[in-house]
Amino acid sequence: MNWPMSILRPSKRTNSQRSLILMLAGVVHCAMIVNSDVQASPQNPAFKPPATSSSAGEFPDEWYFYGSNRPQRFRAMEGKPAPEITTSFWYEDEYDLEQLKGKVVVVDFWATWCGPCVRALPKNVKMAKKYKDEDFVLLGIHDVKRGWDRIEQFATKNRINYPLARDDGSSARRWGVSFWPTYAVIDREGIVRAIGLTPDSIERVVKRVIEGGPVDPDRSNPPQEEVKGPEVTIDTTKEKTSNSGNSRAAQGPGSANPNSQPGIKLWPILEGNEKSRQRLTSLMELDTPPPLSTSDWMNSETLKLDELQGKVIVLDFWATWCPPCIRGVPKMNELYAQHKDEGLVIIGLCHPRGIDRMGTIVEESGITYPVCQDLDGKTRASYLVNGFPDYYLIDRSGKLRYADLANKTLEAAVELLMNEEAPANEDS
Numbered sequence: 001m002n003w004p005m006s007i008l009r010p011s012k013r014t015n016s017q018r019s020l021i022l023m024l025a026g027v028v029h030c031a032m033i034v035n036s037d038v039q040a041s042p043q044n045p046a047f048k049p050p051a052t053s054s055s056a057g058e059f060p061d062e063w064y065f066y067g068s069n070r071p072q073r074f075r076a077m078e079g080k081p082a083p084e085i086t087t088s089f090w091y092e093d094e095y096d097l098e099q100l101k102g103k104v105v106v107v108d109f110w111a112t113w114c115g116p117c118v119r120a121l122p123k124n125v126k127m128a129k130k131y132k133d134e135d136f137v138l139l140g141i142h143d144v145k146r147g148w149d150r151i152e153q154f155a156t157k158n159r160i161n162y163p164l165a166r167d168d169g170s171s172a173r174r175w176g177v178s179f180w181p182t183y184a185v186i187d188r189e190g191i192v193r194a195i196g197l198t199p200d201s202i203e204r205v206v207k208r209v210i211e212g213g214p215v216d217p218d219r220s221n222p223p224q225e226e227v228k229g230p231e232v233t234i235d236t237t238k239e240k241t242s243n244s245g246n247s248r249a250a251q252g253p254g255s256a257n258p259n260s261q262p263g264i265k266l267w268p269i270l271e272g273n274e275k276s277r278q279r280l281t282s283l284m285e286l287d288t289p290p291p292l293s294t295s296d297w298m299n300s301e302t303l304k305l306d307e308l309q310g311k312v313i314v315l316d317f318w319a320t321w322c323p324p325c326i327r328g329v330p331k332m333n334e335l336y337a338q339h340k341d342e343g344l345v346i347i348g349l350c351h352p353r354g355i356d357r358m359g360t361i362v363e364e365s366g367i368t369y370p371v372c373q374d375l376d377g378k379t380r381a382s383y384l385v386n387g388f389p390d391y392y393l394i395d396r397s398g399k400l401r402y403a404d405l406a407n408k409t410l411e412a413a414v415e416l417l418m419n420e421e422a423p424a425n426e427d428s
Contacts, residue, residue, distance in 0.1 A: 059194055063205065090165045
């Protein structure tokens with residue numbers, strides 16, 4: 001079977017968008033849905049696509065990030081034609097995407113700023129070399145926001161031997177990417193066979209798809225390495241001060257689910273450990289986050305959460321007597337300047353103790369984002385804040401996604417939410 005797609009010859013020196021349509025011809029897709037007894041592919045005679053529209057469960061849960069709790073949107077994609085990929089630049093040689101017809105394809109959504117992505121590059125290089133004569137292609141689709149300026153350095157250092165392109169921003173949203181790396185395996189007929197796999201499991205799936213093998217007969221043989229949630233890595237580190245004013249470092253792996261799905265491990269995005277985060281369970285289960293109880297706004301009129309639908313909101317709990325809070329102002333200013341035109345709102349909620357110095361601190365530190373007094377500490381109590389600074393993130397749909405975010409991962413977590421589409425306006 002051939003995929004209907006445009007032949008693209010993109011260049012890294014142009015800004016025009018390129019479109020790669022990874023899908024079956026409409027007649028083939030319809031045949032898959034209508035006929036329960038699907039014929040095997042000429043290129044892959046040993047494999048018969050499942051009669052249902054989903055192949056969820058084809059591979060062991062242990063092979064995926066988050067295991068059995070992996071995102072439902074990924075499960076729904078499996079067994080269906082791959083979404084479109086659109087890019088803005090390709091690195092070095094132009095790549096004729098017509099070559100993908102009839103091949104097994106791995107799509108790797110990655111970034112140069114993502115530590116786990118970089119650590120997985122040697123595996124990618126090895127796999128691309130090993131299967132180059134097996135009708136196999138690996139595509140590296142880079143994050144649109146930042147890091148592409150370092151692509152030549154990374155490609156040279158890691159001897160990358162497969163095509164690299166920069167996303168135009170819509171591909172990651174179309175594929176539902178919310179962590180890096182996100183790997184997807186597409187078979188010769190343009191069907192997503194698996195998405196959200198760990199780097200250690202990719203080759204297992206690739207081998208089985210290339211060979212046309214059935215569902216793994218031995219589910220008792222998970223990868224030898226411990227499967228963890230996707231890492232989010234950035235270059236900055238911040239201290240954190242407890243209510244008593246003592247400094248403490250961000251703690252180890254945390255677990256809590258920003259989407260209220262118990263069991264998902266977010267490592268190391270969140271502060272604390274599983275036991276210490278039990279206090280946040282009831283907060284994360286709320287349909288809407290608690291309202292703000294505030295006064296004395298600066299750099300903005302009074303803001304209310306229910307009036308900020310469609311925005312990504314950072315609640316920054318800080319204090320005038322907290323040195324790490326003050327030292328973090330330049331980074332917060334930078335984050336705000338970078339994303340405010342894209343819908344980012346930062347609200348600095350100042351502890352009432354020392355509130356008389358808030359105006360002075362705002363002026364001396366050059367705070368550019370909205371700040372206000374946390375009136376009588378009511379907001380802090382509602383959000384169960386246990387230190388300063390503490391960061392809580394609310395997504396564009398108004399859902400509290402991250403509670404007590406690890407300080408060093410704030411920028412990366414904001415990037416994740418900024419890449420998500422705003423919910424449709426029900427009144428339109």
